[in-house]
Amino acid sequence: MTARYKVCMLGAFAVGKTSLVRRYVHSIFSDKYLTTVGVKVEKRDVTVGGDTASLVLWDIQGEDDLVSIRESYIRGAHGVLLVADGTRKETLDKALELHERTRKLVGPVPAVILLNKSDLTAEWELDDDHIASLESEGRAILRTSAQTGAGVGEAFDAIARGMHEA
């Protein structure tokens, strides 16, 4: 089996999407694509359930009040990684909002919420009860740190597994 999965990295501005991808893959494209066309594509081959799969990661420019995500970039995605900054509570809300929009566009594809910057525990704003309640809704949530690399591999493995089993 040879599968190729389109995975979209979504999240608010400056939550660390590009840093997470950079931790995970080696890119051939310049970051300037992010600011010019709003997306940069990366790739990494993984082994899932004994099969080889290629994760084609669409690192999509973060959304804020001025810039909105091009929905055409999300079309055809087989999975989404919703990235939030644990030190900024509002970014988790943005992630959840983007998740909803993604569902409308591509259906219920596997999605993992990544609470990034887990190394900055002192500035951590997210409430554990809130996270627990989200998990109870069936959402997959992982803590990551692009700075230390903690949880990064697990996060991509989790989305790969989710897409492969879908």
Added chain:
Amino acid sequence: MADSETPRDDATPAEPEAGRGDEARSSEDRRDLQEVRRLLVGDEIKRLGQLEQEVEDLVPRAVDVGRILPDAIDAANAEDTARLGESLTPAVEGALHRSVRKNPRALADVLFPVLGPAIRKAIQTSLAGMIESFNRTLENSVSPSSLKWRLEARRTGRPFAEVVLLHTLVYRVEQVFLIHAESGLALAHAQSPTITAEDPDLVSAMLKALEDFASDSFGEGERDPIQQVAFGDKVLHVAAGPKVLVAAVVRGNPPPDYSVRMAEAVERVHTDFGDELEEFSGETAPFDRADDVLAALLDEKIARPKSAKLIMVVWVVITLIALGLLAWGVTAFITWRMDERDRRNAQEQQVKDLGENFGVLSNLSQSMEQAIAELAASQDVRDQALAAKAERRRRLIAAMHTAPGLMVMEIGDDGDRLLLTGLRDPDGADPDQVMRDAGVDPAVVEALWQPFMSFEPSIVLTRSGRVLDPPDGLDLAMRGDVLVASGTADHAWIIRARLLAPTIAGVSAYEDDGVTDLDVAALQAVAARMAAMHVSFPPGSPEPAIDDDVRMALSAVIDELEATAGRADRLVRVELRGHIESQEIGHGVLDLKQRRCEAVKHELELLHEGVRLFFVVVEQQDDVAGATPPAGLDHLRFVDFAVIDTGAGGDDG
């Protein structure tokens, strides 16, 4: 053995029931039974034991073999590598076959690092060879275009072949992507073997992203996909369908029907892979079958620069050139024929000349042989001459070395002549004579002598002889640096020698004690003669009885005395002594003596007016009684003379 126990076990149940007396019989039966067993199955039992032993020994033996196996292989390798390889080949081949059948991936993983580079290298070599061959072909071709491209290659620093390819290439499709329209994932990809492409998954996705970006940004409501994106000398052609895009990277300008072919390809994919596209969830394996569709789009076309018109022009040019060549050839042939005739005549003349030259050469050869012989002879002569010259030179140096008053400073050759530079004392040996004595002809020696003074005793003696000019009877000799004179010489020479000798170079002192002064001797002889003379007086008379003979004799002796005293540079006094007889006493003796001396003196002074003689009257106190007359007189009435040397004289006495 374990087997021997079994019959015993079988026999055991009978024994308890047997009595004591039965034991002997039972034992005997057992022996019989054993004997029967031995006879029936003895060999098998023995063989069984051996087999059991072999089985037991197998494991330790395998361990032993395993221990020595590496060493054994090493030893076999060292002895004969080929033989070991031959022995192992079937086993290794069999093992490889089994391994591949069982799990191909294992071997593929092992070979992967080797195969990749090997394949790349083979492809590179093949391409390089092709380019090189192409390059050579191009290098040999000349056309206005190729000249232009050659200039361009030189200017840009690119290989000529590459420049030609770029110019002659109408178009080339370098890559074709089959892209899933919704996700942008690469479903299939094909590329030209001559290019190096990036990961098709990434390129496809970014192409799709760009396509989305352009469509979103500049599209007008309805989705209007990009059809072409031009970048540099490449164009990205896109043909879009509902489910897939076919994108082709093309260098140059493809024919108009190429976009149709792309559209057909899109349609065919939709037709062939409708279900797979509908159910697509990332699995791309089914689309491997689309490779043929994409490969058909990998197309290229090389330009054919020579159009029919151009070919026509070329043919016309070639024909004109051919005609020109023909005309030139005919003219050249005629000229060549004429030249050929002239050349043949010239050659005949040359052959003739050659014959003559050969004769001359032959004579020349003989002359040369003779010349060589003469040369050899002259070489001998030259050698002999050289030897003679060396010998002459040696003798000359030896002779000069011993000759007095000659000192050789330098000697050299100038052809046959000897060049000699040296010092010569004028009183030394005669160089020419020395050369002759040494057997060297003075004519072949060019000598340059500088004068000098030698202090050699022989030279000093010669020099003294030359300066002093000794008279006969006088000898000169050197005693060290003292000049010694002996023999006889006149007074004047003696005096001159005493003055000059000390001034002669090399003479520190002069001795002439052994020299007799001839003039002094003569003076003494004359004085003696005069002393023997006397003048007689008559008795009682103061006037001498003197005749002319006496007077002449006296005059002569006085002249001689004068002369010899002058030569001997002596002052001489002549004393006159008057004598009287006893009978004359009483007549004034003293007065008579005086008067008689004065009379003789007067007479003598009349005879001689010399300056070196002066006469003195000396009163003679004769003992008259005992006196005896001188020879020739019988009385004592006389005056005689005594010559007294008073010492060295002067110029005016």
